[in-house]
Amino acid sequence: MLWAIARRRSQHPTAFEKMGIRIVSLESEGVEVSSAREEVWMALSLLDQHTPMQVRRIARRIRIIFIGAIVNVGAYVHIGKICILNLRRIPKACSERDRVIAIAALLVHEATHGVFCDRGIPFLGGTATRIERICESEQTRVMERLDQVVTSVS
Numbered sequence: 001m002l003w004a005i006a007r008r009r010s011q012h013p014t015a016f017e018k019m020g021i022r023i024v025s026l027e028s029e030g031v032e033v034s035s036a037r038e039e040v041w042m043a044l045s046l047l048d049q050h051t052p053m054q055v056r057r058i059a060r061r062i063r064i065i066f067i068g069a070i071v072n073v074g075a076y077v078h079i080g081k082i083c084i085l086n087l088r089r090i091p092k093a094c095s096e097r098d099r100v101i102a103i104a105a106l107l108v109h110e111a112t113h114g115v116f117c118d119r120g121i122p123f124l125g126g127t128a129t130r131i132e133r134i135c136e137s138e139q140t141r142v143m144e145r146l147d148q149v150v151t152s153v154s
């Protein structure tokens with residue numbers, strides 16, 4: 001049931017546009033372009049419902065989400081506050097629900113990189129390893145939280 005609500009809400013991305021988040025798909029196939037953007041809107045909707053603090057963090061650190069196979073999985077570019085997601089790396093065998101949860105967690109990971117960038121902490125050497133570990137643990141935390149909440153209601 002909750003999943004259905006998330007889906008419906010995701011049809012109206014204006015709330016996130018008002019927050020200043022734009023989604024640009026660099027995918028070429030017509031169908032994939034709209035479904036990839038929709039999946040990202042749905043991921044933001046899920047976060048908005050269950051961990052609104054994370055959505056505020058994302059809105060502060062990310063202005064544009066580029067979807068395209070130009071990075072391994074995800075990347076954060078501080079200049080321009082750009083997040084790049086390669087949705088092709090999320091297994092197609094996953095259910096739509098699992099894909100959207102994985103995308104939501106990935107957005108949190110990249111936005112966490114943005115927090116360190118804003119603090120002027122360089123992504124170098126041992127610091128890079130520590131930053132990556134923190135981003136990954138935030139990603140896992142959100143993934144587990146969403147997985148719990150969405151499963152228990154559906």
Ligand SMILES: [Zn+2]
Pocket residue numbers: 109113132135
């Ligand atoms: Zn990372």
